[in-house]
Amino acid sequence: xxxxxxxxxxxxxxxxxxxxxxxxxxxxxxYEGVQHPLRFHWLMNEGKGRGxxxxxxxxxxxGLVHLDGNE
Numbered sequence: 001x002x003x004x005x006x007x008x009x010x011x012x013x014x015x016x017x018x019x020x021x022x023x024x025x026x027x028x029x030x031y032e033g034v035q036h037p038l039r040f041h042w043l044m045n046e047g048k049g050r051g052x053x054x055x056x057x058x059x060x061x062x063g064l065v066h067l068d069g070n071e
Contacts (some may be wrong), residue, residue: 020044025055031066034059 026039037059047053047070054069 020046031057031059034062034065036060037065 021041021043023041024038025041026037028036029039031037037057039055039057042054042056044052049070051069051071054067054071056064057066059065
């Protein structure tokens, strides 16, 4: 259930931001001892420019706990 809500929020945020693509990479695993995080990839402008090709990990109760990409 939590993963479904997170996925819906991600898709809504993608539409609002005008992002080119968003993909959920992993759901319902354990990250640093916290269960049910969500890892997703966000691609804007074909990855051209700073912060436009990013992978994020969201952890319940902690928020965004990891990011990787062309920051």
